[in-house]
Amino acid sequence: MKETSLALIRTVLDGDNTVTKEQNDHIMRTCKHPIMRRKLINAKQAMSILEVCRPTLLAYVKRGRLTQINISPRKVRFDEAEVRNLAYRGVTD
Incomplete structure (x- = not known):
């Protein structure tokens, strides 16, 4: 994922006070690592x-x-x- 996309997601998450720190961390980790398809x-x-x-x-x-x-x-x-x-x-x- 592009750095600009990550920055936008980070901005949205930081602006939403209903998202916990754990949820924020999980979302950012998921965005940074590509999803591997399971066979x-x-x-x-x-x-x-x-x-x-x-x-x-x-x-x-x-x-x-x-x-x-x-x-x-x-x-x-x-x-x-x-x-x-x-x-x-x-x-x-």
Whole structure:
């Protein structure tokens, strides 16, 4: 993002007294760092990487070991990097 854009955002945030310092810092950090797109995979691909069946995949989601991304009521995706971290390291962070 251009420095002039950052300066404008900073000016707007400084002028809004409803924005907390934490919110201000978070917004500025987000603006300074480019957003990396996550590669999303479907449940079948996630099961293949993890070498598990669907009930086990759903158990991982229920236990909070894996984050399910609901695109629509019938369309579910998973972050490939998170799935691979779980598969290879046993953790998602």
